[in-house]
Amino acid sequence: MDLHRLHLHGAEAVIARHGAELQALRLGDTDLLWDAGPLWPRHAPLLFPVVGGLKGDLLRHRGQALPMPRHGFARDRAFTWAERTPAGCALELRDDEDTREAYPFAFHLVVRYALAASGLRMELELHNPAPTPLPASLGLHPAFRWPLTPELSKAAHRLVFRAEEPGPLHRLDGRGLLTPEGHATPILGRDLALHEDLFREDALIFLQPRCRSLRYEVPGGPSLVLAWEGFPHLGLWAKPDPGPSFLCIEPWAGHADPTDWEGDFSEKPGVFLVAPGATRSWSFSVALGGEA
Numbered sequence: 001m002d003l004h005r006l007h008l009h010g011a012e013a014v015i016a017r018h019g020a021e022l023q024a025l026r027l028g029d030t031d032l033l034w035d036a037g038p039l040w041p042r043h044a045p046l047l048f049p050v051v052g053g054l055k056g057d058l059l060r061h062r063g064q065a066l067p068m069p070r071h072g073f074a075r076d077r078a079f080t081w082a083e084r085t086p087a088g089c090a091l092e093l094r095d096d097e098d099t100r101e102a103y104p105f106a107f108h109l110v111v112r113y114a115l116a117a118s119g120l121r122m123e124l125e126l127h128n129p130a131p132t133p134l135p136a137s138l139g140l141h142p143a144f145r146w147p148l149t150p151e152l153s154k155a156a157h158r159l160v161f162r163a164e165e166p167g168p169l170h171r172l173d174g175r176g177l178l179t180p181e182g183h184a185t186p187i188l189g190r191d192l193a194l195h196e197d198l199f200r201e202d203a204l205i206f207l208q209p210r211c212r213s214l215r216y217e218v219p220g221g222p223s224l225v226l227a228w229e230g231f232p233h234l235g236l237w238a239k240p241d242p243g244p245s246f247l248c249i250e251p252w253a254g255h256a257d258p259t260d261w262e263g264d265f266s267e268k269p270g271v272f273l274v275a276p277g278a279t280r281s282w283s284f285s286v287a288l289g290g291e292a
Contacts, residue, residue, distance in 0.1 A: 001081070008087040009117035019075040020046055020091040020111040022142065025120055027288050030222045034143035034246035039239050045075035046111065047139035048126075049103050051233075051270065052256025053176035061104060061265045068102050070176060071141070074109065088114040106130040119225075119287030126281075128274040135266035135273055137254020139231070140284055143246035144216060144224065146194070150244065152221045157247075159192040159236075160215040170205040177259045178205065194247065196240035203237040205255065216249065223289050230282035233270070251284060 003023070006013040014024035022044040025032045036043050050059070050072045059068040077099075079091035090112045095105065108127040113120065128134035147154050168182030186192060186204070198204060213227035231251035238247050254270040261268060274280050 001084075004081070004084050004089045006087055006089070006113065006115040006120075008115045011115055011117050011119075013113065013115050013120055015089055015091070015113055017079055017081065017091065019077065020079040020093070021075065022113065022120070022122070025286065027119060027286075028222070030149060030288075032144055032148070032222075032224065032286070034145055039241055039245055040143065042075070042141070042143065044140070044142035045071065047071040047137070047141055047252070047254075048074035048109060049105075049107070049136045049138070051137040051139040051252045051254035052172075052178070054265075055175075055177060055257045055261070059102060059265050060263070064104070066102050066104070071139075072137075073099060073102060075141075079111070082110065083112075087116075088112070105134050105136075107134055107136070116287075118289075119285055121283065121285040124282045124284075125279050126274055127279040128276055131276050133266070133273040133275060135268075135271045137252070137271055138282065139233075139235075139250060139252035139254060140228075141248055141250050142284075142286075143248045146238065146245055146247040148216075148218055148222045148224075152218050154245075155193075155195055156220075157194045157216070157218045159187075159194065159249075160217060161187065161190045161192070161209075162211040162213045164189050165206065165210055167206070170207055172202045172205070172256060173259055175259075176202075176256055178256045179259055192236075196238070196242070198236075199238045199240050203235045203250075206234045206236075207255065208232070209234045214249070216247070225287045225289070226285070227287075228282070228284045230280070231284075251282075253282065 004015045012026040053070040058065040079093045083090040093109045110125045112123040165187045167185030169185045217223040228251040233252040235250035
């Protein structure tokens with residue numbers, strides 16, 4: 001079975017075996033996720049074992065230079081169902097001969113989804129079964145509808161952070177690599193007014209955001225609260241388009257190669273290490289209404 005549908009008290013979600021990807025989320029009367037239309041062909045890909053791009057799309061480790069696509073390979077791999085219930089599921093991905101050609105490490109990645117009437121919770125665990133440290137990055141890339149409902153104006157939408165976010169903001173160069181200089185943040189206090197021009201130069205990247213939650217809202221329409229744990233960075237991205245499109249709100253543990261970085265993947269800025277035999281965990285939730 002390639003898809004698993006979750007149902008509970010009117011809330012619905014669809015999870016795909018391919019990439020362990022959330023492909024649909026309906027809370028109340030609102031479809032919240034981008035429909036993978038022509039503008040961008042994904043819904044909410046999982047980023048592993050890298051977030052963003054590596055220089056030359058190569059993972060360098062112990063003298064080897066191994067091909068690694070932007071955002072890694074997990075989003076394009078078939079996971080295995082570990083559990084399926086009417087309101088939840090779990091999927092897992094383990095290393096194999098194919099993954100080790102690009103990423104020469106043993107790993108066990110588990111992704112769990114749990115649906116409630118008011119929202120969806122996602123939990124992730126990365127276990128290191130090897131006797132040596134496991135270097136990795138991991139991130140989420142959910143694309144929410146923008147506007148949230150068709151009759152609303154895109155320009156009326158905003159993000160409200162739990163606390164003030166003074167920045168700085170970071171950007172990518174033309175190769176998708178992280179530039180060293182910081183930029184003034186477009187967030188005014190706690191509020192970020194959303195418009196296409198924000199994303200003319202690609203993603204907005206916050207390497208040290210204060211907050212671990214925010215509210216995506218529009219007057220007269222739905223309000224979503226997103227919260228996460230374990231992810232120290234945040235990316236915001238959209239493809240500028242005057243029509244209905246999407247807004248990606250992306251908690252990350254890791255980021256693209258800095259433009260001036262040269263070195264082993266295990267020492268790259270943004271990479272974390274999982275100790276031998278240890279497990280690292282993260283969580284992400286989406287709920288209707290309320291405070292961030």
